[in-house]
Amino acid sequence: MHQPAYSLNFCVKQINSNANFVRSAFVPAASLGIMNSEFSKLEEYAMQTLGQVPEIVRYLGRINESLALEQFRENTVLYLGRTNISRKMSSLIAIAVSSANGQKDSVSLHFRLARKFGADPLEILDALKAAKMVLMSNSMSTLQSTLSIFEKSFHPPEKREEVEIIINNIKKESGLDAVPETLSALSRISFDLFSEHLKEKSELMSPLSLNSKSVFLISYAVSVSLGSEICAQTYLKQYIRSGGLLPEIEDAIAISRFITGNRSFISSSAILRELSESVGQQ
Numbered sequence: 524m525h526q527p528a529y530s531l532n533f534c535v536k537q538i539n540s541n542a543n544f545v546r547s548a549f550v551p552a553a554s555l556g557i558m559n560s561e562f563s564k565l566e567e568y569a570m571q572t573l574g575q576v577p578e579i580v581r582y583l584g585r586i587n588e589s590l591a592l593e594q595f596r597e598n599t600v601l602y603l604g605r606t607n608i609s610r611k612m613s614s615l616i617a618i619a620v621s622s623a624n625g626q627k628d629s630v631s632l633h634f635r636l637a638r639k640f641g642a643d644p645l646e647i648l649d650a651l652k653a654a655k656m657v658l659m660s661n662s663m664s665t666l667q668s669t670l671s672i673f674e675k676s677f678h679p680p681e682k683r684e685e686v687e688i689i690i691n692n693i694k695k696e697s698g699l700d701a702v703p704e705t706l707s708a709l710s711r712i713s714f715d716l717f718s719e720h721l722k723e724k725s726e727l728m729s730p731l732s733l734n735s736k737s738v739f740l741i742s743y744a745v746s747v748s749l750g751s752e753i754c755a756q757t758y759l760k761q762y763i764r765s766g767g768l769l770p771e772i773e774d775a776i777a778i779s780r781f782i783t784g785n786r787s788f789i790s791s792s793a794i795l796r797e798l799s800e801s802v803g804q805q
Contacts, residue, residue: 585799601781645732
């Protein structure tokens with residue numbers, strides 16, 4: 524497996540080797556209050572690959588240059604430097620994970636990248652649909668642990684035979700040995716909610732443009748970000764069954780970790796901007 528470059532030297536080499544780099548788009552380091560040549564080269568690489576210097580990197584660069592360099596190193600190592608899935612697929616995963624975490628600004632950035640990398644509107648919508656499905660499924664994570672309370676307090680739902688037929692069909696179609704525990708628990712609590720969930724899943728997990736394999740990988744990455752063990756197990760199994768490979772899964776995990784961790788900085792962008800301005804006034 525080809526490993527992504529992990530050092531800033533890789534970024535610098537990428538800049539120097541690219542004859543088509545548009546220097547007119549370059550934002551000079553001096554405008555950020557940073558004169559370090561290493562950071563300047565990083566800026567050039569950011570303009571080449573992203574079309575802009577990420578806002579968070581600019582703010583961090585004014586406050587603490589080493590942290591800004593680390594932030595962009597992670598961007599390369601965990602996101603755009605991954606080589607086992609396409610950049611388009613990486614950006615679609617980033618859109619889904621960002622949206623699932625409520626990161627509006629992050630979604631906008633990765634949307635622009637996805638379009639730059641060739642994603643069409645329906646592929647982007649597929650990524651958002653997958654994120655929504657994982658969020659809705661994850662909302663049922665407590666059902667298994669509370670099932671005994673329901674069973675002791677209320678009569679079991681009707682249509683058990685119909686439920687068993689449906690569950691057996693799901694296992695047959697998905698190739699899974701068993702349906703997720705949360706779905707099984709839901710079927711034993713409410714047939715109406717069970718049926719509704721299946722309708723939602725049928726709609727949201729039916730791709731408009733992407734193939735099912737890609738949707739499974741996106742859903743897995745979102746599940747990892749949300750810490751949804753059952754969803755992660757389900758989509759990982761389906762991705763592998765669809766021909767998914769370990770290096771591709773590693774890339775999805777890396778991107779999920781990066782986007783999830785960025786939530787700290789993204790949600791604090793106003794604070795970072797104020798801090799960067801105060802440093803510039805000193």
